[in-house]
């Protein structure tokens with residue numbers, strides 16, 4: 001077992017490298033549950049992995065796919081995350097689902113941060129963002145313990161069953177909900193760019 005602690009101002013690429021090495025080298029299926037991510041190297045590694053026909057299941061937090069920035073009507077989406085979402089396909093080696101709710105008076109967070117394969121599990125406080133990996137107090141643990149791996153795999157499989165598909169059966173993105181009209185069917189970034197076609201809300205990109 002390996003333990004990595006991150007602190008602001010302490011240069012440490014170990015956590016990022018640990019995450020990247022699994023994405024780049026694991027030939028078995030990997031299952032990822034991470035609320036949110038913005039890190040460009042991770043986005044690129046996930047896309048490359050998919051091109052090499054290696055399979056990944058990615059579970060995101062529904063309410064974090066878009067994030068409020070300041071006021072309610074100003075909402076941003078991570079460019080890197082969108083790159084990965086747009087690259088994935090409902091039939092490809094990269095499957096993406098989302099879990100959690102962002103509806104009036106009802107809020108559920110999928111707040112996990114772990115990645116598990118048959119050979120390794122990585123978990124801790126780290127979201128896959130540049131901020132978490134560069135300027136936060138965080139911890140990350142990597143383990144090859146078979147029992148821990150089996151428990152994470154079981155939990156992943158269970159919440160994956162409850163998660164919502166990000167794509168319709170026609171392959172269209174549908175799970176990105178507009179924060180203004182709270183509809184998701186009008187939001188199709190692939191065809192129309194970052195705008196809600198129902199109410200005209202424009203998403204900001206970071």
Ligand SMILES: [Zn+2]
Pocket residue numbers: 178179180181182183186196197198199200201
């Ligand atoms: Zn809208």
